Every structure is written in C-alpha cells, then in structure tokens.
Amino acid sequence: MNKSDGISQFFIRNAVPLVFLVVSAVAIPISQFSPSYLIQELLIRLSRNAFLVLSLLIPIMAGMGLNFGMVLGAMAGQIGLIFVCDWNIVGVQGLLLAAIISTPLAILFGFLCGIVLNKAQGREMVTSYILGFFMNGVYQLVVLYGFGSLVPIVSAKLLLSRGYGIRNVTNLDGMRRSLDELIPLNIAGIEIPVATFLLIGIFCLFVLWFRKTKLGQDMRATGQDMVVARSAGIRVMRTRIISIVISTVLACYGQIVFLQNVGTMNTYNSHEQAGVFAIAALLVGGATVSRASILNVFTGIILFHLVFIVSPMAGKYLLGDAQIGEYFRVFISYGIIALALVLHAWRRMNDKERARAQFRGAEGGAA
Amino acid sequence: MNAIKNFIEEAGWPRILIAAFLVLLFVAAPFVNVRLDASLSDTLVRFGMNGVMVLAMVPMIQSGCGLNFGLPLGIIAGLLGAVTSVELGVQGFAGVCTAMGIALPIAIIFGWGYGLLLNKVKGDEMMIATYVGFSSVAIMCIMWLVLPYSSPNMVWGYAGQGLRTTISVEEFWQNAIGGIGSFNIGEFFYFPTGMFVFFFLCCGLMALFMRTRTGTAMTTVGSNPEYARASGVNIDHMRTLSVIISTVLGALGIIIYQQSFGFIQLYMGPFYMAFPAVAAILIGGASVKKASIVNVIVGTILFQGILTMTPSVINSMIQTDMSEVIRIIVSNGMILYALTRVTKVK
Numbered sequence: 001m002n003k004s005d006g007i008s009q010f011f012i013r014n015a016v017p018l019v020f021l022v023v024s025a026v027a028i029p030i031s032q033f034s035p036s037y038l039i040q041e042l043l044i045r046l047s048r049n050a051f052l053v054l055s056l057l058i059p060i061m062a063g064m065g066l067n068f069g070m071v072l073g074a075m076a077g078q079i080g081l082i083f084v085c086d087w088n089i090v091g092v093q094g095l096l097l098a099a100i101i102s103t104p105l106a107i108l109f110g111f112l113c114g115i116v117l118n119k120a121q122g123r124e125m126v127t128s129y130i131l132g133f134f135m136n137g138v139y140q141l142v143v144l145y146g147f148g149s150l151v152p153i154v155s156a157k158l159l160l161s162r163g164y165g166i167r168n169v170t171n172l173d174g175m176r177r178s179l180d181e182l183i184p185l186n187i188a189g190i191e192i193p194v195a196t197f198l199l200i201g202i203f204c205l206f207v208l209w210f211r212k213t214k215l216g217q218d219m220r221a222t223g224q225d226m227v228v229a230r231s232a233g234i235r236v237m238r239t240r241i242i243s244i245v246i247s248t249v250l251a252c253y254g255q256i257v258f259l260q261n262v263g264t265m266n267t268y269n270s271h272e273q274a275g276v277f278a279i280a281a282l283l284v285g286g287a288t289v290s291r292a293s294i295l296n297v298f299t300g301i302i303l304f305h306l307v308f309i310v311s312p313m314a315g316k317y318l319l320g321d322a323q324i325g326e327y328f329r330v331f332i333s334y335g336i337i338a339l340a341l342v343l344h345a346w347r348r349m350n351d352k353e354r355a356r357a358q359f360r361g362a363e364g365g366a367a
Numbered sequence: 368m369n370a371i372k373n374f375i376e377e378a379g380w381p382r383i384l385i386a387a388f389l390v391l392l393f394v395a396a397p398f399v400n401v402r403l404d405a406s407l408s409d410t411l412v413r414f415g416m417n418g419v420m421v422l423a424m425v426p427m428i429q430s431g432c433g434l435n436f437g438l439p440l441g442i443i444a445g446l447l448g449a450v451t452s453v454e455l456g457v458q459g460f461a462g463v464c465t466a467m468g469i470a471l472p473i474a475i476i477f478g479w480g481y482g483l484l485l486n487k488v489k490g491d492e493m494m495i496a497t498y499v500g501f502s503s504v505a506i507m508c509i510m511w512l513v514l515p516y517s518s519p520n521m522v523w524g525y526a527g528q529g530l531r532t533t534i535s536v537e538e539f540w541q542n543a544i545g546g547i548g549s550f551n552i553g554e555f556f557y558f559p560t561g562m563f564v565f566f567f568l569c570c571g572l573m574a575l576f577m578r579t580r581t582g583t584a585m586t587t588v589g590s591n592p593e594y595a596r597a598s599g600v601n602i603d604h605m606r607t608l609s610v611i612i613s614t615v616l617g618a619l620g621i622i623i624y625q626q627s628f629g630f631i632q633l634y635m636g637p638f639y640m641a642f643p644a645v646a647a648i649l650i651g652g653a654s655v656k657k658a659s660i661v662n663v664i665v666g667t668i669l670f671q672g673i674l675t676m677t678p679s680v681i682n683s684m685i686q687t688d689m690s691e692v693i694r695i696i697v698s699n700g701m702i703l704y705a706l707t708r709v710t711k712v713k
Contacts, residue, residue, distance in 0.1 A: 116703070119707040120706050120707045125494045126436075126497065127703065127706045129494070129497065130706060131699075133695065134695075134696065134699035134703050136695060137692055137695030137696035137699060138696060140691075140692045140695065141692045141696065144692065145687070145689065145692070162687075323512060324512055324513070327505060327508040327509045328509060330505040330508065331502055331505035331506050331508070334502040334505050335498075337498045337502075338495060338499050341495045342484065342488055342495055345487070345488035345490065345491040346487045346488060349487065349488070
C-alpha cells in the first residue's frame, strides 16, 4: 500500500466525521451563537445522550450491528418512570427506584430481542428496527389501554380524562435535573452536571473492563466469525443474547438519565427519537456497523449536536427561513445513517473483492 | 386431515389468524350496527387505492433486492408529478395522465440511481433502502419549500411561496380514474371500477412481464445469482431494472391513491408509506425472497380489510379507538415474522 493510497483510505474511513466538521465550521459563524452558549448546550447534550449512545457499543462488538432494538430499553425505562411518578417519589431516590423497577423489564425485553435476532442472522439491523416498531405497538397497547385499568395507577394527574391510559406528556418535575444537580459546579457561568458525567465515566470504565473479560472476548470472537467462534467452543447464540440484554438494560438507564435532564416525557414518542438520534450520533463519530470505540461516542455526540444546535439559526440567517434549517436537521439524522450504512456495505464488498483478488494473485504467482 | 395440515403449512399461521380475524370482524359488523355494504365498499376502495403500491414490491423481491422499504422515493416522484400537474391546472382524466406522464421519467431517473446504489450494497439492501427512503423524504421537505411552484391552490396563503402540507385535488382530478364506470348499488355500496381496471391492468402487465425472457432472468437473479451469472445474465443490470420498475409503480401508485383520497400529502406524508405496502404483500403470503401477483391481491384485501373494519367494529364494541395500535402491531408483526422465518428446504 503506497502513501497516497493511505491518505485516501484515511479520508474514506473518516468521511462522515470530516463532512460534519466542515458543515459545523461553516454553520457556527452564520448562526451567531456565543461560544459560552454553545459550550453550555453541548455539555447538556453530552450528559444527556452519552449513556444512550454508549449502550450501542456492546452489540457492535458482538457483530450484531447497530442495535435499533435499544428503543425497547428506552420503553422499559419510561415504564419505570411512569410508576415512580405515580407514587410521587422525587429526586435521585425516584430515579434509582425507576431504574430498579425497569431493570427486570429491560432484561426481559433484551432477552426477547436477542432470541428474535438470533433467528434473523445476517439481517439483525433491519429486524431489530422493525422489532422496535412492533414493540412500540405493544407498548402503546399496554400504556394507553392497560395502565389505569389493569395496572393500578393512583394519580389521576397521569391519566387521560377517560380514566385509563397515560397522558401524552408525563411531567417529571419531581425528578427534573435531580441527578445533574446532585453535585453542583459552576465555572464562569457554565453549569456542569458533575454527577451525570461521573456516572458516564464509570460506565466507560465498565465498557473498557468488559472488553477484557472472558465474556467480552467471546463476544469479539463471535463478532469476528461465528463459525470459528462456535468451533472454538463459544456458545454463540447465548453470547449474542447476552450482548443484546446488556445493551437493552443500559439503554433503559440511558433513557432515564436523558429524561431526568429534559424534565418532561412524551409518553408515546420519547423512545422512538432515542434510537434514531443515538445511532446517528455514534455514526457521525466515525463508528461503523462493525467497529465503534468510546472515542467515537464522544466525538459523535459533540459533532452531531453541534450541527443540531446551529442548523435552525444558520438556516434562518442564510435562507431567511428557520423551517428549512429544521428540515435540514431531520435530513442530517437520517441521511447520515444512510450514508454510513452505504459506506460500510460498500467497503465490505470491496474488501471481499480485494481478498479474492489477492487469493487469485497468490495462485497466479505460484503457477 | 392431511389436507388441512398442508393448507396450514402452506398459508402459515399468522396469515390464517389474520384472515380469521377479518372474517370475524365482518360477521360481527351487523351486530354492532355497522353497515356491511358500506364497509365492503370502503374495503374495495382502499384496495384500489393501495394495490399498485403493493404491486411495486414484487419486482424487487423477485430480483433478490428484498422488501422495498425505499418506496418513498417512488412516491416522491409521483408527488412531483401530481404537484406539477396541479400547477399547470390540467383537469379531469387529462390531469391524472399529465401527473403520471411527468412522474414517469422522474421515477425512472430516481429508480436508476437508487438501483445503482443498491448494487453497491448487496446483502444490506433493506436497511439502506429504509434510510434512503427516509432521507429522501427529509430532503424533499426542504425542496417543497424552495421549489418555484406558485399556483394559489397550493402555496401558503400568507407567504406566497412554499407548498402547503396537504393540497386538495378536488377541483382538478379527484376520482378521475376511480370514477370511470363506477356505480352504486343501493345507497352505501360504491364500486370504483376505474381503479380496479387500472390495478388489474398493472397486475396483468406485471404477470406478462414476469413470463418474458427478461422477467425470467430477473427471477433467476433473485433465486440463484451464481446460476444466473453462469447463464450469462447481467446481475447488476437486472437488479437495476427491477428497482426502476418498483420505483415507477410506487410513483403511479401514489397518484392513484391521491386521485381517490382527494389530497396530495407533502412533507412528512410519505415517510411511513412503505410499511403498509410491505406488510400487505407479506400478509398475502410473500416471503423476503419470493412474491407473486396472487400474494399482492390477497394481501391487500386482508390488510386493507382489517384497516377498514377495526376502527368501525371495535369502536362500536368497546367505545375506544384501538385501530391505530392494532395496525401497528399487525403490520410490524407481519414484517417481523417474514424476516425471522426460516425457509424450510424440502
């Protein structure tokens, strides 16, 4: 491989983050936001989203691609939050209790998701994606019709006026920013949610440690080649299910952290958005469907949300219409996933071709 | 006994359950004061509206490109045609023809590019198709605001520019195709003959096409690419062709849909439109790799039947609207079933 080939490889590999770097470099001055505002916003969004995005890492390690099924975890988290809200438990205790309630649910969802995905090997992503939609229907059935009729809900404030079903918007006032403000820190007018970042830090350490464990190594082997892993005595199916269960549980905690920061919960929408934005952010950070690191997570969130924050205002100043910037945002979140998936599939095909050519070349040399 | 077993195996449990559910709904309808003839008529109208879009799934499944979750791309081509025809102010049957005439070349171009893209990502088509559909809808959201359309029937009144989210075609070409030869039986039963003629014409053409040399080659590419290559079939070429046909049918399908519905839905309107079509063909008995015209017809009747009947019947029974939730669970459950089904080799 010569030098120019190396440079072009670098550009191809990092195409997505580079595009985002350029877009934000152009859009930031146009949007006329002050640096301190931008830093504050970015810190908030980093603390909000990091957990959700990190939850995607483990299934990627196990070769299952982007876990679109993380919305299942988000649903579990929301169900926990609804109960805690109903029982009127506030502050960090409330969040803790919500996490405890939703953990078994998330484990169950993750287990189901893992079983389904094992039946759809080779198309895990699209299957987990549809599974997310399907479970969204089940979630609606339970929360919109079951809560308040079959599942006892005490507080009338949470229920729709007809007596059962949770309202579209659930107010989390009692828990709002309770984790973020647990350890208050204010530098030059910029608030830093120390406790949340501590939690994220611990979680990063967990991921690093997990990679080195026996189970983590098994997952990586499974991700590399299932056949080889199986013949090496790894219980492939079980390993894959565990990876999805871990991811779902973490996504569930991630959603709780996310919602305590936002302070209100769109009972029927919040979880859907969680999936798309987390995946887009991870991909923007330069991760691929088969490889993602913690560094990808943080660069991704910063770049993606930078563009997210500035694009409506940039659109307004540039084209005189904030709506265009708004649609641009939507386009970016979906377009980036499309682009990353295409690049990945394309590269995989090229690698296959190259491997074949090499194989042929070696044979030709011998002859 | 064996015959029943065979039948169940052939049709698959989910399909039988859905069919039984639909029959149950029709049986229950008169008891909860839902008029049977009106419901039947609604089902038929919806069948005509959605049939062509479901048919659009067939070529891509046959050529091995999987379920066309990128249908919104074709729909966008159709929308461009429809909007342009309203801008020109062409009315009646000529209006629909103009819309289709304009949509056709756009759909061919879109489908060609989309096909080339899908050839580069063999094996991952479905996921990428989904996101190609989503991102094209999003970029068209910007386009609808920017494109220089100016007909006062379509643009926002106060700004004088940018298209509205829904545009009525009532004054232009509502029922221009569905209305041809349509008739009423009694007060409530309406039969949109024109739409059915158009749909079965498309089905017939598709069936004929599948029997031609090219059509057979396309099926071969889907069922056994290596064999197809060995027989001298250009795989990429066939796949691109199938994607183009699918996109064109998507474009025509949405125009048929609009002329019956009476409105053009822009912006996020086409966002999820691929899912009902995908679900319908799967309910009809297609798999990710194999689909026929019969699958299209059966699937559309079953799926649209449930969509029509659940709101009216279930609402009258338990006084709540659960149709949306049922729709989500049935359609996505069906897609999930198809994706996870292990095809038995006999």
